[in-house]
Amino acid sequence: MGRRNYLIEGGSGTGKTSVCYELRRRGYHAINGDRELAYQGDPLTGEPVSDVTGVCAHHHHLWRVNDVRALAADRQEAVTFFCGGSRNLAAFIDLFDGVFVLEVDQETLGRRLNARPQDEWGGREAERKLIEHLHETREEIPAGGIAVDATAPLPQVVDDILRRVQQADPE
Template sequence: MGRRNYLVEGGSGTGKTAVCNELRRRGFHAINGDRELAYQGDPETGEPQAGITGVSAHRHHIWRVGDVEALISDRSEAVTFFCGGSRNFGKFIDLFDGVFVLEVDLETLNRRLDGRPHDEWGGLPAERALIEHLHRTREDIPSAGIVIDATAPLQDVVDEILRRVRATGSA
């Protein structure tokens, strides 16, 4: 929805939702992809798949590509941030003007996961083990992106993202 569009990605527990909320609080147009674009489906075909739960849900957490394309083609906002993770980001990542990858150390990740309720992703032992595996391997993270240290206070993380966006002539 912006003349400039940015993806804010990162593993589970890195702060994507918090960054989205802070960007909105500051008056920026920000889309929480995990809540507004995501569904359970086949990462290759996009076909919806019902009944996927537990650890398997992670592999099938994808965004509606057509909706991402439509939002990006709407130029009514100066800048739009798409925040969240999806297993099919390869189908639309080239549409963004930039990608920010939030990173935290394992200690910070574990502390954040410790605070999650058991009914939220990462609250169960098997989910947590997968999150820690993905944290080590980085296999679900875009390889080309600007790394942001998300262990810093939230305001500093968002300030750094906005500083880098302004350096490209936006925001």
């Protein structure tokens, strides 16, 4: 759905969902991949799996590759933002004109996780420990992404992303 497609990535608690909603509020085409494209699957084969919960669910959090490819190929919108993270990113990262990585410090991450209810990802202690580990190691952050300071107020974060998109393609 975009002549240009961008991925908004970052660890849990960095603000991907909030950025998605703000982009939509401003009239941009933004897809919440974690809610609209995700399923639980085998990261090697892509085959759906069932009864995966807790920390294991994170390792099986995939996006439907065919749907991502179809959305990226549709040229109706000038720009489309895909917001979220998946364990099968390597299967479709080539579709994006750029990747923005939302960055927060440990204190901000802790404050955001403390505000999550237990029934939301990151609300349980084991999930939180995994999130903190991944934040520290950055092992699931795509290399070469454009860092965005996501500790700033949400409107500033989105302004920064949009400014960079415009600089890359000033049409």
